[in-house]
Amino acid sequence: MFQIDHFGFLEDGTFKQRYLVADKHWHKPGGPILFYTGNEGDITWFCNNTGFMWEIAEELGAMLVFAEHRYYGESLPFGPDSYSDSKHLNYLTSEQALADFAVLIQDMKRTLPGAQHSPVIAIGGSYGGMLSAWFRMKYPNIVVGALAASAPIWQFPGMVPCGDFYKIVTQDFAKSGYNCDTNIRKSWKAIENVSSTASGLQWLSDEFSLCSPLKNMNEVTGFKNWLQETWVNLAMVDYPYEANFLQPLPPWPIQAVCKHLGLDSTVSDHQLLHGVAQAAKVYYNYTGSSSCLNTSQTATGSLGLLGWYYQACTEMVMPMCTDGVQDMFEPEEWNFQAFSDGCNFMFGVRPRADWAGTVYGGKDIASHSNIIFSNGGLDPWSAGGVTYNISSSLVSIVIPDGAHHLDLRYSNAHDPASVRAARELEVKYFRDWIKQAARAVSA
Amino acid sequence: MFQIDHFGFLEDGTFKQRYLVADKHWHKPGGPILFYTGNEGDITWFCNNTGFMWEIAEELGAMLVFAEHRYYGESLPFGPDSYSDSKHLNYLTSEQALADFAVLIQDMKRTLPGAQHSPVIAIGGSYGGMLSAWFRMKYPNIVVGALAASAPIWQFPGMVPCGDFYKIVTQDFAKSGYNCDTNIRKSWKAIENVSSTASGLQWLSDEFSLCSPLKNMNEVTGFKNWLQETWVNLAMVDYPYEANFLQPLPPWPIQAVCKHLGLDSTVSDHQLLHGVAQAAKVYYNYTGSSSCLNTSQTATGSLGLLGWYYQACTEMVMPMCTDGVQDMFEPEEWNFQAFSDGCNFMFGVRPRADWAGTVYGGKDIASHSNIIFSNGGLDPWSAGGVTYNISSSLVSIVIPDGAHHLDLRYSNAHDPASVRAARELEVKYFRDWIKQAARAVSA
Numbered sequence: 038m039f040q041i042d043h044f045g046f047l048e049d050g051t052f053k054q055r056y057l058v059a060d061k062h063w064h065k066p067g068g069p070i071l072f073y074t075g076n077e078g079d080i081t082w083f084c085n086n087t088g089f090m091w092e093i094a095e096e097l098g099a100m101l102v103f104a105e106h107r108y109y110g111e112s113l114p115f116g117p118d119s120y121s122d123s124k125h126l127n128y129l130t131s132e133q134a135l136a137d138f139a140v141l142i143q144d145m146k147r148t149l150p151g152a153q154h155s156p157v158i159a160i161g162g163s164y165g166g167m168l169s170a171w172f173r174m175k176y177p178n179i180v181v182g183a184l185a186a187s188a189p190i191w192q193f194p195g196m197v198p199c200g201d202f203y204k205i206v207t208q209d210f211a212k213s214g215y216n217c218d219t220n221i222r223k224s225w226k227a228i229e230n231v232s233s234t235a236s237g238l239q240w241l242s243d244e245f246s247l248c249s250p251l252k253n254m255n256e257v258t259g260f261k262n263w264l265q266e267t268w269v270n271l272a273m274v275d276y277p278y279e280a281n282f283l284q285p286l287p288p289w290p291i292q293a294v295c296k297h298l299g300l301d302s303t304v305s306d307h308q309l310l311h312g313v314a315q316a317a318k319v320y321y322n323y324t325g326s327s328s329c330l331n332t333s334q335t336a337t338g339s340l341g342l343l344g345w346y347y348q349a350c351t352e353m354v355m356p357m358c359t360d361g362v363q364d365m366f367e368p369e370e371w372n373f374q375a376f377s378d379g380c381n382f383m384f385g386v387r388p389r390a391d392w393a394g395t396v397y398g399g400k401d402i403a404s405h406s407n408i409i410f411s412n413g414g415l416d417p418w419s420a421g422g423v424t425y426n427i428s429s430s431l432v433s434i435v436i437p438d439g440a441h442h443l444d445l446r447y448s449n450a451h452d453p454a455s456v457r458a459a460r461e462l463e464v465k466y467f468r469d470w471i472k473q474a475a476r477a478v479s480a
Numbered sequence: 481m482f483q484i485d486h487f488g489f490l491e492d493g494t495f496k497q498r499y500l501v502a503d504k505h506w507h508k509p510g511g512p513i514l515f516y517t518g519n520e521g522d523i524t525w526f527c528n529n530t531g532f533m534w535e536i537a538e539e540l541g542a543m544l545v546f547a548e549h550r551y552y553g554e555s556l557p558f559g560p561d562s563y564s565d566s567k568h569l570n571y572l573t574s575e576q577a578l579a580d581f582a583v584l585i586q587d588m589k590r591t592l593p594g595a596q597h598s599p600v601i602a603i604g605g606s607y608g609g610m611l612s613a614w615f616r617m618k619y620p621n622i623v624v625g626a627l628a629a630s631a632p633i634w635q636f637p638g639m640v641p642c643g644d645f646y647k648i649v650t651q652d653f654a655k656s657g658y659n660c661d662t663n664i665r666k667s668w669k670a671i672e673n674v675s676s677t678a679s680g681l682q683w684l685s686d687e688f689s690l691c692s693p694l695k696n697m698n699e700v701t702g703f704k705n706w707l708q709e710t711w712v713n714l715a716m717v718d719y720p721y722e723a724n725f726l727q728p729l730p731p732w733p734i735q736a737v738c739k740h741l742g743l744d745s746t747v748s749d750h751q752l753l754h755g756v757a758q759a760a761k762v763y764y765n766y767t768g769s770s771s772c773l774n775t776s777q778t779a780t781g782s783l784g785l786l787g788w789y790y791q792a793c794t795e796m797v798m799p800m801c802t803d804g805v806q807d808m809f810e811p812e813e814w815n816f817q818a819f820s821d822g823c824n825f826m827f828g829v830r831p832r833a834d835w836a837g838t839v840y841g842g843k844d845i846a847s848h849s850n851i852i853f854s855n856g857g858l859d860p861w862s863a864g865g866v867t868y869n870i871s872s873s874l875v876s877i878v879i880p881d882g883a884h885h886l887d888l889r890y891s892n893a894h895d896p897a898s899v900r901a902a903r904e905l906e907v908k909y910f911r912d913w914i915k916q917a918a919r920a921v922s923a
Binding site for chain 2: 040042043044045046047048049123124126127128130132133136139140143175176177178179351386387389391392395396398399401402403404405406407477
């Protein structure tokens with residue numbers, strides 16, 4: 038049972054936070070605890086997609102704990118009312134989530150025989166990786182170190198150029214097939230052209246096998262956003278083997294996508310969009326089981342999108358922009374005011390652009406210690422990640438052939454050498470931290 | 481203008497925080513900023529009682545900033561309603577105060593010409609010293625180091641013995657005059673004896689020149705608490721020269737007090753209490769201007785007592801106990817449940833005993849850096865302070881002849897050598913931190 042509000046005393050309610058424990062290989066007393074700092078979704082899904090922890094538990098004699106983030110999965114502070122309005126959503130913040138993790142670990146250490154002196158290592162990917170880095174920064178008394186995999190802790194206002202994210206997406210497509218990025222860049226105009234007539238809209242809907250056919254030009258904007266998100270998701274999950282993270286996909290899915298986009302500059306709009314449709318179906322219908330494509334969803338339902346929108350609309354303000362030149366998307370500037378207005382309309386709250394930088398240190402984090410920032414060279418989120426060593430104990434591991442937190446996944450025969458080396462190095466750091474902690478306890 | 485709630489987005493109101501700036505000696509651009517992290521009271525009072533900062537401003541080319549803590553002085557988030565109920569008090573927490581300080585400094589660096597690269601050093605005493613230590617721990621991106629003077633960051637459940645505080649008070653009296661602690665220890669029973677009759681109550685009230693005479697035995701408990709607090713306050717302000725911090729007092733006021741308590745064991749209850757009354761008047765009427773003694777107040781009105789009670793009733797849970805053997809007070813155990821019930825009765829909130837330790841690290845703070853913990857050997861608050869070096873950059877300075885943050889006061893011809901040395905060492909560390917920061921900026 039955890040406080041709904043760690044930072045105020047008026048709301049004294051508690052809620053049940055879900056966490057999963059695997060102690061089969063735990064050496065007690067004192068064996069380490071690998072603690073997954075859950076992100077915006079169902080913790081069982083993250084648990085199943087973090088094979089790395091399962092694979093190293095035995096050699097480290099470690100207990101595994103996967104803690105669900107409040108407001109996601111089954112960890113709903115107000116049950117079914119948790120998302121009912123901004124009053125109930127008020128306790129959905131990263132600070133509250135970190136406090137949940139801290140209190141959970143303190144409770145385990147107090148109550149679980151053999152855990153009192155167990156060093157705890159935070160592990161997380163993506164937003165969960167940001168949380169594990171911040172957890173070590175804010176609660177070094179609770180965790181001896183953190184692996185922040187694909188954690189864009191610098192994707193905040195004023196820290197990195199807003200266009201880098203989409204540049205990396207574009208590079209992934211550019212190097213995965215002839216003319217692949219060029220044809221996606223051309224496709225937006227082709228969609229506009231074809232959509233200008235009712236028959237064109239119908240053709241486009243048929244070609245993409247849309248579950249809900251496009252009815253007018255207004256819906257075309259949503260259709261383009263959906264396509265754009267599709268390409269982004271592909272860049273995130275461009276893994277070297279068949280996998281099912283956001284969707285079931287073939288090995289190197291962008292190469293598979295680009296096979297349909299290797300068209301010459303002479304093709305017609307219809308020919309081009311036929312290729313785009315085939316490409317999209319690689320993502321949405323690799324298994325062949327989809328009878329139609331649903332533009333209201335781009336990834337697994339295990340992610341809590343509404344909660345994440347709220348977080349983006351409050352603390353997690355991540356500027357993104359495109360120029361259509363260095364990237365393959367339609368030009369769009371970052372417009373904070375418009376974003377804020379949208380947030381106010383949707384949730385009745387306004388984002389605080391500078392808060393994350395103030396509270397989590399922005400680029401001034403050199404005084405912290407024992408954090409590994411791992412990033413994949415293919416992953417667009419590496420644009421906001423830490424990709425150089427800040428100090429001898431704030432280290433970066435770059436996996437050139439890696440997409441979004443590839444290192445956290447189960448090992449695979451098709452893993453590139455870079456991710457094998459990354460995982461080895463990560464375990465080496467874990468051992469170092471565990472040793473440091475043992476020395477501190479015995480001192 | 482600052483957010484009333486830094487940790488939630490439903491309450492989007494702002495308030496005016498007061499802060500005082502002195503930039504006469506500031507070397508701009510880039511000269512350091514000495515930032516006083518205001519505690520539970522009017523900031524002008526702290527400003528006037530922190531002469532150390534004024535005296536070193538010139539040699540460091542520093543700007544001075546004194547920031548008032550929310551809910552104290554004029555920094556009231558809801559104006560006159562701020563204390564009206566637990567709903568309005570909900571934003572009175574140390575975390576919110578630290579966030580105010582962080583946002584204030586970030587704003588100054590953005591808007592004040594020449595301040596962008598100024599290293600900021602946090603300085604505070606007592607609760608303000610706890611805040612400056614925690615400020616460096618939680619926001620090392622904002623402050624390069626902290627001087628935490630007489631900051632009892634370990635006066636929390638499970639960290640230090642609850643009786644140490646009163647033991648130190650007792651030692652101060654024991655060494656300041658013959659039989660001084662012994663007679664105070666005896667006085668509690670004498671008060672009980674004398675108070676058992678109406679004429680005795682009247683005599684006691686007259687002897688102590690009480691503004692409101694004691695009417696019954698129930699009031700005697702309050703009277704004894706007031707006396708106990710008087711002795712504690714004397715221990716805090718046992719300065720070597722005439723001073724006016726909590727009250728106007730002579731040099732070494734405990735010695736002056738003990739002059740009235742050097743009585744032999746043969747004295748009667750009335751003779752003993754006559755001495756105690758004379759002793760109390762050293763504290764309450766050194767200037768001779770008080771016509772009567774007011775048992776509802778023990779110190780300056782510049783402290784915000786109600787706010788501090790609320791903080792003690794929420795986060796700042798500081799166990800205290802007495803045994804009457806190793807200290808000179810009536811035995812009283814620490815009773816968390818009774819304390820919690822009192823808090824619930826008074827404010828409608830309950831304290832969270834473990835939270836401060838979880839959020840601020842308790843005794844596991846070794847991974848932080850650049851904090852000086854200074855403590856006076858005479859100061860009872862040193863019982864909960866850091867009085868040994870934790871690492872090469874988490875250092876302790878003990879001032880054996882010092883009372884409560886003597887080092888922060890203006891220098892004085894009667895200063896003991898230990899406090900002179902302490903101040904010198906503190907400035908040396910400040911210079912080191914400033915140099916470190918300059919290297920980081922130019923790197």
